[in-house]
Amino acid sequence: MIKVTLPDNSVREYEQGSSSLDVAKSISEGLARNVLAAKVNGEVWDATRPLTEDVTLQLLTWNDTEGKSTFWHSSAHLMAEALEALYPGIKLGIGPAIETGFYYDIDFGDYEFSSDDLEKVEKKMNELAKQKNEYKRSEISKADAVQYFTDKDDEYKLDLISGLNDGDITFYEQGAFTDLCRGPHIPHTGFIKAIKLMSVAGAYWRGDEKNKMLTRIYGVTFPKAKELKEYLELLEEAKKRDHRKLGKELELFTFSQSVGQGLPLWLPKGTALRERLEQFLRKEQTKMGYGQVVTPHIGSKDLYVTSGHYAKYGEDSFQPIHTPDENEEYLLKPMNCPHHCEIYRSKPRSYRDLPVRLAEFGTVYRYEQSGELHGLTRVRSFTQDDAHIFCRPDQVKEEFKKVIDLVQYVFTSLGFENYTAQVSLRDLENKDKYIGDDALWDIAEREIKEAADEKGLPTVIEYGEAAFYGPKLDFMVKDALGRSWQLGTIQVDYQLPQRFELEYKDKDNTAKRPVMIHRAPFGSMERFIAILIEHTAGNFPLWLNPEQYAILPISEKYEEYANKLANQLEVEGLTGTVDHRDEKIGRKIRDAEVKKVPFMLIVGEKEAEEGTVSIRRKGEGDLGSMPIEEFISFFKKEAEVKA
Numbered sequence: 001m002i003k004v005t006l007p008d009n010s011v012r013e014y015e016q017g018s019s020s021l022d023v024a025k026s027i028s029e030g031l032a033r034n035v036l037a038a039k040v041n042g043e044v045w046d047a048t049r050p051l052t053e054d055v056t057l058q059l060l061t062w063n064d065t066e067g068k069s070t071f072w073h074s075s076a077h078l079m080a081e082a083l084e085a086l087y088p089g090i091k092l093g094i095g096p097a098i099e100t101g102f103y104y105d106i107d108f109g110d111y112e113f114s115s116d117d118l119e120k121v122e123k124k125m126n127e128l129a130k131q132k133n134e135y136k137r138s139e140i141s142k143a144d145a146v147q148y149f150t151d152k153d154d155e156y157k158l159d160l161i162s163g164l165n166d167g168d169i170t171f172y173e174q175g176a177f178t179d180l181c182r183g184p185h186i187p188h189t190g191f192i193k194a195i196k197l198m199s200v201a202g203a204y205w206r207g208d209e210k211n212k213m214l215t216r217i218y219g220v221t222f223p224k225a226k227e228l229k230e231y232l233e234l235l236e237e238a239k240k241r242d243h244r245k246l247g248k249e250l251e252l253f254t255f256s257q258s259v260g261q262g263l264p265l266w267l268p269k270g271t272a273l274r275e276r277l278e279q280f281l282r283k284e285q286t287k288m289g290y291g292q293v294v295t296p297h298i299g300s301k302d303l304y305v306t307s308g309h310y311a312k313y314g315e316d317s318f319q320p321i322h323t324p325d326e327n328e329e330y331l332l333k334p335m336n337c338p339h340h341c342e343i344y345r346s347k348p349r350s351y352r353d354l355p356v357r358l359a360e361f362g363t364v365y366r367y368e369q370s371g372e373l374h375g376l377t378r379v380r381s382f383t384q385d386d387a388h389i390f391c392r393p394d395q396v397k398e399e400f401k402k403v404i405d406l407v408q409y410v411f412t413s414l415g416f417e418n419y420t421a422q423v424s425l426r427d428l429e430n431k432d433k434y435i436g437d438d439a440l441w442d443i444a445e446r447e448i449k450e451a452a453d454e455k456g457l458p459t460v461i462e463y464g465e466a467a468f469y470g471p472k473l474d475f476m477v478k479d480a481l482g483r484s485w486q487l488g489t490i491q492v493d494y495q496l497p498q499r500f501e502l503e504y505k506d507k508d509n510t511a512k513r514p515v516m517i518h519r520a521p522f523g524s525m526e527r528f529i530a531i532l533i534e535h536t537a538g539n540f541p542l543w544l545n546p547e548q549y550a551i552l553p554i555s556e557k558y559e560e561y562a563n564k565l566a567n568q569l570e571v572e573g574l575t576g577t578v579d580h581r582d583e584k585i586g587r588k589i590r591d592a593e594v595k596k597v598p599f600m601l602i603v604g605e606k607e608a609e610e611g612t613v614s615i616r617r618k619g620e621g622d623l624g625s626m627p628i629e630e631f632i633s634f635f636k637k638e639a640e641v642k643a
Helices: 020-027 029-034 065-086 115-129 142-151 155-162 225-241 243-249 268-287 301-307 309-316 337-344 393-413 438-454 525-536 556-571 585-594 605-610 628-639
Strands: 002-005 011-014 037-040 043-046 055-060 101-107 136-139 170-174 177-180 194-204 213-222 298-300 329-332 356-365 381-391 419-425 459-463 472-478 484-493 515-520 549-553 576-578 599-603 612-617 621-627
Touching (some): 020 037, 055 065, 065 101, 065 115, 065 170, 065 213, 142 155, 155 177, 194 225, 213 225, 225 525, 268 356, 268 381, 268 393, 298 301, 301 329, 301 337, 337 356, 337 515, 381 393, 381 525, 393 472, 438 459, 438 472, 438 484, 484 525, 549 585, 556 599, 556 605, 585 599, 605 612, 605 621, 612 628, 621 628
Parallel strands (some): 002 055
Antiparallel strands (some): 037 043, 136 170, 194 213, 356 381, 381 515, 419 472, 599 612, 612 621
């Protein structure tokens, strides 16, 4: 008999060789029907795989992230089976699960394949899914694996096998299909009830431009048809909210091939939006004792060699900038931290001076591949709301908690109410990816966990997601469509102070090393604004909106009065425009609604004579007529509401 410890710490005994699915059946037949996989001693397994020793066990369903991932990976295998049936002789690359769905990279050889063929593949997948074929796992020797794919003439699988160790290789088989795969997989294909193949793209084998271009097919599947319908409706709503589309319609930003890929140009309205966000955060930072600094867009290559950023980002940085002096070599800065370290080091510091809090809206540069660029969410030039806190070891936890408070205030003010905190730690199996002493890493990781616990944050632990110089707390925010984004990060760093030999004089007059906290509530202005646009569908909070009102004169006879009102509103700090076009008032109102202008101020003969405005509010309609002073008072009260 073996002992199985469940998540509620209850312990049950089963015969050796029982599976996780057997455990589920012993609890409830209803539960067993929904089990997709299992987490055995922290590792995700097939639910049908035999248990041979005492284990801790978590049964995974569609409601678990790992359950969905297993479902979608199994769906990739189902698609590959359908493709092999329809296009004999094709060669398979890799077919992983992704955040929403899966893909498979295919070498179609002499076959022609396009998006027009997706429906045919979907039909075949549905046919195969109904057969309820089991996903069968088998361990295989490296020699046998090589022989199998040599006979099949599939060089891509042979390439993958060459990097594997004998004894660590497994095959999975379902129906007439066999694949090289680590797994895990769902019990059988019958779980897959709703299928949609989304798109076709190109992808180089192993992501290397020197290799052959394969055809990548993206798809998504669900255990219920209703869930697929809801997902497709969500995608339609996401298209309407796409920040690239709304950014153009609302005249916020643009791109120019003449300027360069991934280098956004901010238009007047977009710049106003950025500046309001910056002013909002500057005000809060000033209250919390931050000093605002400005650093250059370039720095000596040696600066980034010292910090470790050159080794980390060298390949993703722009090429060195050479000056007339051949001995000088500069880089566009990939990070602001080294510059702030030099500011700290610019004068002697005492333990009484700490913490020193330095903040900067600093623009940094990374050379992203052109295929990875995407609107404002992936660019080559972006501005971080960066700050670095230099403090004594005994101040770390308190400073960290203050930053948590700031991040939460920012999210609440901007309507991001649904978020979790991810504690991002080292990958303990690959410690060589990180710099610094293990003991200091242990301290930093413990302090982050304790600070998050003391603030009552709901947290999840993710190994391997730490920065190369320290662990961090990443805020995972859900938007209005339920999509998860990483926004806001706080990092504890014992390494850069050592690399830059930063010091302060302690009470006993000895030199001590400060600890550095990196933080950026927005993350980057570009990415944050992109997510904010999609979260709000461009309906920004009143205080943040770059066009808060539009004055709509009924005819040109009232333009003088309209201009007078605009001047009065501008003096009071309101921003907006006068619609001087020779259009009917109905058209002007419709256009203002499309531009998502919060207030439309309609002026005609009656308003000009009485010194009033007729007010329409987006989404609410007519609010009636009022004197302009009364509207200003009403507006300011409304604008005080942040979220």
